[in-house]
Amino acid sequence: MEGRDVAHSAISMSQMIWPSMAGRAGFAHGGEIMKMMDSAAGVVAVRHSHRDSVTARVEGINFYLPIRVYDLVTVNACLTFVGRSSMEVLVEVWSENIVKETKVHALTAYFIMVAVDENGKPTEVPPLILSTDRERALWEKGRKRYQACKGEIMTADADYKVCRDEKV
Numbered sequence: 001m002e003g004r005d006v007a008h009s010a011i012s013m014s015q016m017i018w019p020s021m022a023g024r025a026g027f028a029h030g031g032e033i034m035k036m037m038d039s040a041a042g043v044v045a046v047r048h049s050h051r052d053s054v055t056a057r058v059e060g061i062n063f064y065l066p067i068r069v070y071d072l073v074t075v076n077a078c079l080t081f082v083g084r085s086s087m088e089v090l091v092e093v094w095s096e097n098i099v100k101e102t103k104v105h106a107l108t109a110y111f112i113m114v115a116v117d118e119n120g121k122p123t124e125v126p127p128l129i130l131s132t133d134r135e136r137a138l139w140e141k142g143r144k145r146y147q148a149c150k151g152e153i154m155t156a157d158a159d160y161k162v163c164r165d166e167k168v
């Protein structure tokens, strides 16, 4: 399968925070921001794999800084690592007050997206072509998270196993 570079799928999406997306105190609902992040990660995954994709896991969502109503939120997303069917997407969120011209890095998280076929089963994705030192460093960190997830969570975590085996 032909590889694709990081730039092929990387995206940037911006959205103003409107009052309907915020609480009474004027801070954006966390879920609104997470939805934007998930959408961006999904676009990256589909662009790389040319397949449908699902969100399997999210690592590292921490809201250290508030995002306020009428801030312009920009979500930058790019691939850091790919396995056989899974793709790790780095999602960075920037929040900008366009009146005061101030911009802060609000948060960063990693979304694990899995490419699926017509039956919803995981399917192989193209290799990721790395071009820069930063991309190679991010790949290495992503590879470690991938291995840690396979080892510690997917095999050792009892709750995870129960959830996967449950039938309704």
Ligand SMILES: CC(C)(COP(=O)(O)OP(=O)(O)OC[C@H]1O[C@@H](n2cnc3c(N)ncnc32)[C@H](O)[C@@H]1OP(=O)(O)O)[C@@H](O)C(=O)NCCC(=O)NCCS
Residues within 6 Å of the ligand: 054, 055, 056, 057, 082, 083, 084, 085, 086, 087, 112, 114, 116, 120, 121, 122, 149, 150
């Ligand atoms: C993600 C999903 C397709 C994986 O299916 P599965 O039969 O468990 O697949 P496997 O165990 O063979 O794993 C497939 C790949 O996904 C990865 N993966 C699966 N679950 C994962 C998780 N929770 N965290 C990280 N990676 C995960 C595996 O490491 C594997 O990666 P690789 O192919 O690159 O080695 C399946 O669990 C699913 O459909 N989940 C629901 C997804 C969804 O609907 N998301 C929206 C939220 S409602």
